[in-house]
Amino acid sequence: VITAEYVQEFLKASADLDVPLSVAEELVPLVRGQREALARLDRFDVASVRPAVGFDPRTPFRA
Amino acid sequence: MIAPAQLDLLELSAMELALQLRSGALTATQLAQAVCERIEVTEPILHAFISFDRAALLEAAAAADRHPSTSAPALMHGLPVAVKDNLDVAGVGTTAGSRVLGHVGRVALEDAGAVAKMREAGALVVGKANLHEFAYGATGVNLRHTTPANPWDLMRIPGGSSSGSAVAVAARQVPMALGTDAAGSIRMPASLCGIVGLKATFGRVSTRGVVASHNATVDHVGPLARSVADVAFGLQVLAGYDPADSTSIDEPVPDYITALDQRDSLRGLKVGVTATYFFDAVDAEVESGVRTAIELLGRLGATLVSVDIPDLQDMMAARLAIFADGLAFHIPHLRAHPELYSREIRHRLYVDTFVQAHDYARANRVRRLLQERFARVFLDDLGVDLLASPTTPIAALPPDQWSVSFGQSQPEPVGLALLRLTAPANLTGLPAISVPAGFTAAGLPFGLQLIARPYDERLLLAAAHVYEQAAGWYKRRPPGVGA
Numbered sequence: 366v367i368t369a370e371y372v373q374e375f376l377k378a379s380a381d382l383d384v385p386l387s388v389a390e391e392l393v394p395l396v397r398g399q400r401e402a403l404a405r406l407d408r409f410d411v412a413s414v415r416p417a418v419g420f421d422p423r424t425p426f427r428a
Numbered sequence: 429m430i431a432p433a434q435l436d437l438l439e440l441s442a443m444e445l446a447l448q449l450r451s452g453a454l455t456a457t458q459l460a461q462a463v464c465e466r467i468e469v470t471e472p473i474l475h476a477f478i479s480f481d482r483a484a485l486l487e488a489a490a491a492a493d494r495h496p497s498t499s500a501p502a503l504m505h506g507l508p509v510a511v512k513d514n515l516d517v518a519g520v521g522t523t524a525g526s527r528v529l530g531h532v533g534r535v536a537l538e539d540a541g542a543v544a545k546m547r548e549a550g551a552l553v554v555g556k557a558n559l560h561e562f563a564y565g566a567t568g569v570n571l572r573h574t575t576p577a578n579p580w581d582l583m584r585i586p587g588g589s590s591s592g593s594a595v596a597v598a599a600r601q602v603p604m605a606l607g608t609d610a611a612g613s614i615r616m617p618a619s620l621c622g623i624v625g626l627k628a629t630f631g632r633v634s635t636r637g638v639v640a641s642h643n644a645t646v647d648h649v650g651p652l653a654r655s656v657a658d659v660a661f662g663l664q665v666l667a668g669y670d671p672a673d674s675t676s677i678d679e680p681v682p683d684y685i686t687a688l689d690q691r692d693s694l695r696g697l698k699v700g701v702t703a704t705y706f707f708d709a710v711d712a713e714v715e716s717g718v719r720t721a722i723e724l725l726g727r728l729g730a731t732l733v734s735v736d737i738p739d740l741q742d743m744m745a746a747r748l749a750i751f752a753d754g755l756a757f758h759i760p761h762l763r764a765h766p767e768l769y770s771r772e773i774r775h776r777l778y779v780d781t782f783v784q785a786h787d788y789a790r791a792n793r794v795r796r797l798l799q800e801r802f803a804r805v806f807l808d809d810l811g812v813d814l815l816a817s818p819t820t821p822i823a824a825l826p827p828d829q830w831s832v833s834f835g836q837s838q839p840e841p842v843g844l845a846l847l848r849l850t851a852p853a854n855l856t857g858l859p860a861i862s863v864p865a866g867f868t869a870a871g872l873p874f875g876l877q878l879i880a881r882p883y884d885e886r887l888l889l890a891a892a893h894v895y896e897q898a899a900g901w902y903k904r905r906p907p908g909v910g911a
Contacts, residue, residue, distance in 0.1 A: 372778075380759055380781050382766075388778075395779045403749060403787050405742040411793035418645070418792055422630050422857030422882040425803035 367397050437462045439905075442507060442603035442658040443685075449506040456506025456552065460489035463508045463554060467601050473582060475574040476596040478513045478523055480555030488552045502550030503665055510596045510605035513556035514563050515540040515649065516637035524640050525559040525589075527572050527768040528761045540637025541670045542606055542649040549665040554602050558592030561773050562640050563608055564754075565589055566616050566846035569827050571770040579906035580622060580872055584824035587620035587846060589613040593652050594621040598906055603653065604662055608638055610647040611747065612819075612850020615862035615877060618652055619819035622864050622873030622904065624896070625652045626659040626889075629882045630857030631677030633663070634670035643753035644675055646854040655902055656863060656893040660684040663885060679883055687886035688893045695729035697891060700805055700812035705740040706849055709834040710821040714874045717866035718818040721876045721899065725816060728898055730891075733812055735805050740852065743798045747851055749791035752783035795855050802856045806881050813884075814891055819862040819875035820846050849877060859885050863892045864901035873901070 373389040376382040384392075437459065440448075448454035464482045471477060485508065492506045511517055514524040516536035523529050539547060547553070558576050560568050568591030569575045576595040578584040586595045590607030594617030597605050607614040609627040618625025627648045634649065641647040651662025664684045670676040701722055707715060726732045758777050766774055805812055822832055822845060831839035853860035858879050865876035876895065880888035896902050 376778060376781055380755075380763075382759070382762055382778065382781065384766075384778065388775075392775060392778055395775060396782050399748060399779050399782055402745045403783070403791075405745045406749075406787075406790050406794050408742065409739070409790075409794050409797060411790055411797070414793040414796050416789065416792035417795040417799060417855075422799070425800045426807065426882060 367393055367400070369393055372396055438466055438600040438603070440603070441655055442653055443661050445603055446504055446507050446661070450501040456489035456492040457486065459506060460485050460508055460552065463602060467554070470599055470601060473577060474579065474595050474599055474601070475576045476558055476592040476599065476601060477510070477555045478525065478558050478573055478592070479520065485552060485554055492550065492552065502548070504546065505550035507551045507604070508554045508602050509546055509551045510554045510557045510593055510602045511543055512559050512590050512593050512605070512607050514559060514608055514639045515543055515606060516639065517543055517553050517556065520556065522639045523556070524563065525561045525570050525573055528765065529639070531765060531768055536637070538637070540649070541634025541673055541676075542666050543637065545634070545666050545668065546606070551665070557590070557596055557605055559590060560588035561770055563589035563610065563613055564642065564773050564776060566612065566843045567827070568617060571772065575827055578621060578824045581824060581870070583826060584872065585620065585827050587617035587820065587824065590617050590652065594618055594623060594625070597621070597652050597654060598623050604658060605652045606649060607652050608635075608647060608649050609854065610642050611847040611854050614648070614650050614652060615819050615850045615860060615875065616846050618862040619875030620824040620873065622901070622906065623652055623654050624656055624659050624864070624892075624902070625862045626650045626663060627853060627860050628663055628667065628885050629859045631675055632679070632859070632883065632885070633666045634668075634673045634676050636670055636673040636676075640754065640757045642751045646750060648854070656861070656889055656896045657685070657688055659861070660688055660889045660893075663889075682886055684886060684889055687890045691890045691894050693729040694725055694891055694894055697730045697814065698733050698810070698812045699725050699730040700733050700735035700810065700815045702815070702817065703734050703736055705737065706817035708741075709837055709840070709845070709848075710818055711823065711834065713868045714818055714821060714823060717874060718876055721865040721895070722816050724899060725895060728894055733810055735810055735812060735815070737801050737805060740798070740801070743794050744848070744851060744855070746791035746794045746798065747855060749783045749787040750795065750855070752780040752788065755780055798852070799856050802852070802858060813880070813887060815879040817849055817877045819850060819877040821849060822846065823868050823872035823874045853879050858882060859888050861888055861892050863896050864904075865899065866901055867904070871907075873904075
C-alpha cells in the first residue's frame, strides 16, 4: 500500500531525499499512477529478450 | 518598429539567406542587424530566448564579413541560428531552462557537437532559446523563467520542450533553430507553432553537450525551420560521426538537399497508417485535418496501407522507466537545493525515484520488442516506406489547462497527451518529421508526422517536401506578432 509515510521513507532510504509529509501526500497518487503504468509491462515475456542497451536502430533491419 | 524591408528579409528561407550570404548579395552584418531588431521588437511579447547578446552577435557577424572564406564560403556563412539552452555553447552559461544550473554558475567550456558543426559551417549563434525546465515537459510552460508565447495565439502554449526554438522560427526572429528531442521535443512545438521539425535517426546527429539529458539512448538533436528544405539544409550540416559521442554512429552522410529534387510525386511509396494507437485519442479537428493530409499523400501517388503495431499502448509505458536515467544528474541537486526546481519538475523527479532496477531492466527489454514490431511494419509483407500520423493529438491549449479529454475517455494530462504520438520514434530511434498539416477553426496549426526506416532521411525529407509543396500550409504566417 502506497501511503504518504511510505513515500517519505522510500525517498529518504533510497536517495537520501528529505520531503515533508505534506509533499509526500501530494506524491501518493502520482506514485500509484506510475506503478500502475509500469505494471503494464508485466504482460510481456522478456525472459529471453536482449535489452535495448548499446542501442542501434539498425539492428532489427539487418538480415 | 522594424523596417518593412528588414522584415521582408526575415521572410526569406534559411537556404535563400545562405545563398545570398555566400554570393555576397547580403552581408552577415545586415542580416544580424535585422535579426537583432526583430528580436528586440518581438521578444517582450514572445520570450523565446533565455539569453541574447546583441553586441556579441553583431561582432561575430562583422568578423564573418571581414574574414570571408578564402575558397568557397561555408554552407551557412553568416546565417543566424538560435540554440536551445540545454545545448552547450562555449563561454556561455547553459541553464537548461532551470535555476539549478544558474545557481551553480555552470559555463560551457566547449560547444556541443551539433553547435560545433553549425559554427564550422559558418553559422552564427544568436542566443540561447527558452525551453521547458530541464527539457522535462511537453507544454513549454516554464515556471522558472517565462513561458514563450505561441505566435499563432499569444495566450496559448507553444509546445515543448524546444519551445523557444519553435517560437523564434515561427515568429521570424531567426530562420533556423536547434532543438533536442527525447520524446518529441522538436516535433511537438513544431506542430503547435506551424513549422517543420526534424529528428533524424538516433546516432545521426551528435548529442554531445546536451545538458541533463533524460536518457542518452532516446535523446536527439535536430533542426527546426519553416520548410522541409530548410531542415534538410540543417541536417546536411548537422549530420556526421562524432567520435567523442558514444551514441554517434559512423555512417556516410548522403546529400539531403538534392534528395528534395528527386521526387515530384509519391508514386511507388507505401505509406502505413495505423488502425490503432496513433488515432485512438485525437482531437476531432486534428484527426480530420491529418486524415485529409493522408488522403493527399494518396492523391500524390502513395499507396495507403492500414497497419497494426500490436500492444503499442502498453509498451510505451517503458518510457517512464527509461526516463528515470536522468536521476543520475538530478539527485545531487535535488538533495542540495530542491527549492530551485519548479514544483512540477521536482515532483516528477521524486516520482522517477520510485522506478526500480527490475522496472528499468524490463523496460529496456520491452523497448527491444517495440523496436522489432516497428521494424516488422517496414520489412514484412506490408513493407511500408513511411508511417503517417498526427504529430500531436491536439493543437495549442491555454497554459493553465492541465488535462484534456477525447470523447468518452478519462481526462489525460496535457503533457502526456502531447508526447503520446511522438515518443515511439524516440524509443525506436527511427527518423521522424513534423510538417504543417492544417489549422483548426480557431486558427491554430497542427502537424503531420512521418516516420521512416533508420537512415532513410533522404526519403523522409523528399516525401515530406512533396506533401508540403502540395498542401501549402507552410506559407501561412502567424498573426500574433505582426509578421
